[in-house]
Amino acid sequence: MIKHIIQREFFDHLNSLRFALTVIIMAALMVTNAVVHLQSHPDKVRSYSENVAGDRDTLQSRTDLYELLRKGPGKLYKQPSSLTFIADSSDAFLPDRGTQNWGSWSRTVGFGTQVKSIWSADYPTANPNSRDLRPKATKIDWVFIITYLLSFIPLLFTFDALSGERENGTLRLCLANSISRPALLTGKFLGTLIAVLIPFYFAVLLNLAVISTDTWTQLGAADWGRLGMILLIASGYASIFIAVGLMVSGGTRDTRVSLVVLLIIWVALVVFMPSTLGTLSTKWMSPVQTAHQRETARRSALDQINDDFQKRMTDKQVAKSQTGNLLNQFMDLMKTSPKAAEKLAKEKEAELRAAMANLESQKADEEELRIKAEFVNKDVEIRERLNRAHLQAQLAQVQRARVVTRFSPAAIVQYALESMTGTGLKRHLQFLDSVHLHMRQFRNFITETDRADTESLHIIGIPEGMSKKPISPQALPSFADKITFSDTFNAAIVDMLLLLGLLGISLLGAFFVFSRSDI
């Protein structure tokens, strides 16, 4: 019985103008997406390959262990997803690499001892081209097509599905037969779903046919698996709006009323909520530190360890000096009475110079080296802690805004599609996890390599304390960013479950409304 309802519903849509228009619009947008992808994707892949190769060559050119520690593991580039044509728009706001060079410092402490910084992780920000003065245009990726069209078209197909039949009297005629209301509704739901998905899948095939001509886009088995999941998500999303359309249509007697109500719902769910809720939610969040505040906090923390280090080094050197007494006296006066110190310096200039020269010529002993290494490593620890805290604060804001916008199925489907595609925030978070893991491996490699050298003092952080043996380039841990099916699936699972829940609720709503409405 349901089969006949499905067939009738489907053929009814097939004969309609809206079906023809849907096919044309969907196909045009999908082909546009594919053509734009062909233009931009090769550059992205080429740029990624060149960057990775450059990073690797630079890294492998460093054969000194200390040099490796000082320069770090490289920029650690994020691999562009082979499915970027599906969800690309939010990647413009996310960096394409895991770390950046923040610069380095070198300073003289105590009596002329040089200390140099070593590498610490700093997180880059995305830099969309601010000099691009072209008018801002919406990026036509699958997310756009699915979010807007696969919500609007189902409503267009269903606004009169029940209210129209009620007006025509065919609803009474149908239900005068031994068919229940849930069965009729199920038939209508499935018939409309097929009618909505056929133009979409046709457009998808066109899109993939065009993209298959691109040698830079090679889809493997895992990519096809992800693509299958993406189509499933899109179908589920369209189903939600079909159910919503049937719910409203089932509860109204007038097709015009049904259409107006559904348009209001569409604008609220698809246009208003995703764009506005996120912005509104940030009003109630504590703001992320500004660049100035961040710099002040960093300076304060670093100054503290710097003062401590200066003191320890000076004390150590002074105590060690053969002319320690004179220097001690001079240093004490510097703290208590600079004028008296100046006087002493003039009176005993020759002795003091001799003491200083003597001090410089001395080789630093092991304890001094440890103090220096401790300082350098603390500097790294503080910088990384502050950088990580800043990144976490930024991400927490974005996460909270995403939670709020999840009231809209359009936002949920966007997040789910991005996650399955291997773009967007979730993918970036996974990438950052890989970056952190690699950083740990990289540092472990340095420690282990140094430990293996019996001639080394094993004081990591300064050249004098580390192994001088050359490093084999092959032994270096390599960073290979990969997008796996399980990672993308795990990232998308919450949003997929939310969509499933929404589908269940909207279907139940449609059954409830239709079962209680007059025929």
Place this chain on the structure above:
Amino acid sequence: MLETRDLTKVYNENVLAVNNLNMKVDDGEIYVVLGANGAGKSTTISMLLNFIEPTSGTALVDDIEIPKFPLEAKKHLAYVSENVELYRNFTARQNLSFFAKLGGRKKVSNTELDATLGRVGLPEEAFTRRVKTFSKGMRQRLGIAIAIMKNAQAVLLDEPTSGLDPKGGADFLNLLRELKEEGKAIFMSTHDIFRAKEIADRIGILVQGNLERELTREEILKENLEALYLHYVAGYEPEEDASE
């Protein structure tokens, strides 16, 4: 075949639509219910088709309680509505085929479809025409073709002759006679006293949900139905015969 037992419907806000309706339509009988707008005719049909639940009482078709076993009961019921538009983008044949399958027919041949369409008087050229090009009379014929195709034992007709021209109306009555001869129990609601008088075996006059009067065929022929109807429906007293 078709029976109501104390069938009552009270809508929200205590609007009494049908009050303790007891009536019975036997096989091969045409029962016509007359009444003004809001008398409860359509509500009765809606309850017979389980579109709405009765407040109390019950209705039966072939001894099956309709509110309790609606899907089973509806196998024995065919329905022709007042103003059926049908599926406008479908042809007459497609509409008939769809409703035949919905009515439980597994396979329907074009020959059978065409024979039924021909039987209700649709011209052959209309079989494959989209229904949106049909006149009301043609759609009404198609509606009865759908009921015939279902081959149900009871046929419910909700003001089926409204808007039909005299020839269309006459053809329609002939079709009803044929169905009656096939042994169908026919329950028809209408305002049309003349057609009711012509076709009905029994007539019930429904006033504000109450079955005020029931007339047999003999009474229908004997009584001045028009005056009786006006008396019950509008409260007019019949004029005295001038010859008396």
